[in-house]
Amino acid sequence: MSGGVDRVAFVAGIAFVLLGGLLCLDQLDLIGLSWGLTAAALCAAAGVVLVAAGLAPEGRDE
Amino acid sequence: MSDPAPARGSGGSARLRRDRSEGIVAGVIAGLAERLGWDVRLLRVLFLVGVVATGGLLLAAYALAWLLIRPAGPRVSGRRIPGGRRGWQLGLGVGLLTMAGLLVFRELGIWWSDAIVWPLVLAVTGATLLWAQSRRSAEAAPAPTPIEDRAPAAAGAGDEAIAQRARFRDLYRGGFGVALVVGAALLFLSQVDALGAARDAAFTAIVAIFALALILAPFIWRLGRNLADERAERIRSQERAEMAAHLHDSVLQTLTLMQKRADDPREVASLARRQERELRGWLAAGRSGPDGGGFSAALRAAAEEVEDAHRVKIEVVTVGDADLGEAPAALVAAVREALVNAAKFAADAGPISVYAEAGPELIEAFVRDRGPGFDPERVPPDRHGVRESIIGRMHRHGGDARIVSVPGSGTEVVLSIGRRS
Numbered sequence: 001m002s003g004g005v006d007r008v009a010f011v012a013g014i015a016f017v018l019l020g021g022l023l024c025l026d027q028l029d030l031i032g033l034s035w036g037l038t039a040a041a042l043c044a045a046a047g048v049v050l051v052a053a054g055l056a057p058e059g060r061d062e
Numbered sequence: 063m064s065d066p067a068p069a070r071g072s073g074g075s076a077r078l079r080r081d082r083s084e085g086i087v088a089g090v091i092a093g094l095a096e097r098l099g100w101d102v103r104l105l106r107v108l109f110l111v112g113v114v115a116t117g118g119l120l121l122a123a124y125a126l127a128w129l130l131i132r133p134a135g136p137r138v139s140g141r142r143i144p145g146g147r148r149g150w151q152l153g154l155g156v157g158l159l160t161m162a163g164l165l166v167f168r169e170l171g172i173w174w175s176d177a178i179v180w181p182l183v184l185a186v187t188g189a190t191l192l193w194a195q196s197r198r199s200a201e202a203a204p205a206p207t208p209i210e211d212r213a214p215a216a217a218g219a220g221d222e223a224i225a226q227r228a229r230f231r232d233l234y235r236g237g238f239g240v241a242l243v244v245g246a247a248l249l250f251l252s253q254v255d256a257l258g259a260a261r262d263a264a265f266t267a268i269v270a271i272f273a274l275a276l277i278l279a280p281f282i283w284r285l286g287r288n289l290a291d292e293r294a295e296r297i298r299s300q301e302r303a304e305m306a307a308h309l310h311d312s313v314l315q316t317l318t319l320m321q322k323r324a325d326d327p328r329e330v331a332s333l334a335r336r337q338e339r340e341l342r343g344w345l346a347a348g349r350s351g352p353d354g355g356g357f358s359a360a361l362r363a364a365a366e367e368v369e370d371a372h373r374v375k376i377e378v379v380t381v382g383d384a385d386l387g388e389a390p391a392a393l394v395a396a397v398r399e400a401l402v403n404a405a406k407f408a409a410d411a412g413p414i415s416v417y418a419e420a421g422p423e424l425i426e427a428f429v430r431d432r433g434p435g436f437d438p439e440r441v442p443p444d445r446h447g448v449r450e451s452i453i454g455r456m457h458r459h460g461g462d463a464r465i466v467s468v469p470g471s472g473t474e475v476v477l478s479i480g481r482r483s
Contacts, residue, residue, distance in 0.1 A: 040165035047158030054152025 011052035015045040079134030080127075088128040117174050118167040121160050122186050129190055157187065177253035181246040188242025195235050312340055332373040339366060357384040357394065357425065361418055364398040372405035375413040382420035389479045392459040393425055399451040400429040400475040408433020408473070422481075429475040435467045452477070 022041055026033040033041075077097075084092035084102065091109055095102035113120045164183065167173055251257045316337040323329045358380040365376045384390050397416060404414045408431035418427040441448055448465065452475065456463040461479030 034169055036165050036169040040162040040169070043158045043165065044162035047155045047160075047162060050151045050155030050158065052155075054148045054150075054155055056148075 008049070008052045008056050012049045015048045019045045078131055080131050081134055088124075089133065090124055090127045090131060093131065093134060114167075114172055117172045117179065118160075118164045119174070119179065119182065121163050122183060125156060125160055126186055126190060129193060153190075177250065181250035181253065184242050184246035184249065188239045188244075188246060191235055191239030191242065195232060195239060308344065312344075313337060328373045331375065332370065335369060335375055357386055357390040357420055358382075358418070360386050360391070360394045361397060361416065361427070364394055365401060365416055368398060368401040368405055372402070372409060374405045374409045376401060376405075377413050377415045378418075379416070380418045380420070384420040384425060384481055387482070389459050389461065389481060390420075390425055392455055393427055393461065393477055393479045396452045396455050396463060396477050397427050397429055397475075399447060399455075400477075403447055404429060404431035404433065404473065407431075407436075411472070420481075424478055424480055426476070426478045429477075430472065432472045435469045435471055435473050437469060438465045438467060 019041055022031075022033065023038075025031045026038075079093050079097075080089040081092035081096055082089035084096075091105050092102050094100075095105045098105075109120060109124075161183070164179065168179075173179065248257070251260075316333055320330050320333050323333070361380060362378050365378045368374070369376050386394075397418070401414060401416065408414065411432040411434075414429065414431045416427065416429050418425070438448065452465075453463045456477055456479060459479060461477065464476040465473065466476065467473035
């Protein structure tokens with residue numbers, strides 16, 4: 001970790017912050033999230049993290 | 063989907079290839095534009111419109127094209143789709159993102175029908191698995207090996223286990239892909255209610271097959287056991303035949319020779335000794351394989367050579383081993399000379415023994431016989447065997463040689479040399 005950013009952790013952090021923000025907005029009734037959109041957001045967050053992990057440089061997580 | 067790079071518009075490419083130098087994601091649109099000779103930006107706009115119009119189905123088509131269409135020319139970015147665990151992560155991630163896009167389109171009402179899209183997604187996933195598996199199998203297929211290059215025991219137990227696991231994994235992946243495609247077809251037929259008539263017939267067939275399986279199960283089970291027993295018996299029979307052939311070719315032939323030469327005890331002893339060596343080697347080969355080309359093997363070979371040439375019995379014991387470099391080779395040559403001397407002058411006084419030990423720094427060898435012995439100081443100056451071939455050779459290679467011999471009580475030659483002298 002010294003001297004560089006762990007890209008996978010960075011992308012995962014952003015994805016989950018956005019997901020949490022979305023759920024907060026829904027709880028505050030500022031937006032209306034249906035089950036389909038919630039599922040889409042969860043899929044997108046998990047998908048982004050997996051893609052980032054798959055494209056990470058060799059030796060980062062192994 | 064990509065950067066606003068100018069279109070080539072040449073249409074020069076004969077076959078459709080992904081153009082990753084112009085594309086951002088995978089170069090499918092750029093490659094298609096080059097192939098058709100269209101403006102790449104126009105095609106990208108059309109693609110986005112198509113994605114919206116088809117409720118996201120074009121995204122799945124894009125992912126499929128990514129997998130099926132080969133890239134053009136050498137890789138520009140240097141990045142390749144990884145294999146193994148990373149490949150699975152990437153594939154699953156792209157699949158989840160596609161799923162998210164489809165769900166969003168469904169929520170927005172830009173949607174064909176659940177009866178079409180979900181079976182199609184399943185079918186595309188299954189087909190992707192099957193294509194990936196097919197490509198992997200083609201890449202993993204080994205080149206044919208010339209018969210003379212094949213080692214007798216090329217497929218060791220470890221290799222066989224790895225190959226079996228790989229076959230099981232391929233079967234699992236292929237089976238999963240087939241199940242997804244079949245499931246997609248059944249789901250689609252069920253959604254459009256086309257299975258009504260076939261459902262009853264299929265149910266009847268399944269019940270009939272189940273009943274038949276119950277009836278035939280004991281017979282099939284017994285047949286399988288019989289086949290396994292027969293295979294085991296065949297293997298045992300082959301092993302017996304191989305052992306019988308070996309005994310005939312070696313031991314029986316030697317016994318015949320020994321009967322013919324019964325009047326020459328030294329020849330008989332030599333034949334017996336040679337046969338014993340061969341038999342021990344054959345038995346040991348099944349456990350640890352033949353000797354390599356190291357110090358111990360060279361020492362044994364030298365002893366066997368002297369045994370055969372002088373018809374004496376030499377007992378060799380070695381502890382440890384070393385690569386046959388210059389120093390160990392000199393030691394083996396000195397031991398051989400000591401053995402030749404012992405065979406010449408102490409052949410009738412019992413077996414000659416050789417003990418050698420290869421330590422981490424030093425290699426030592428002791429050659430003993432129970433012959434009449436001699437006084438090393440009284441060896442005539444014109445005899446070079448002991449003076450040059452043993453003592454001189456060891457000194458030239460940085461080692462040491464000592465001869466302990468008393469007339470009437472045998473001789474011991476003590477040799478030592480550093481591994482890297």
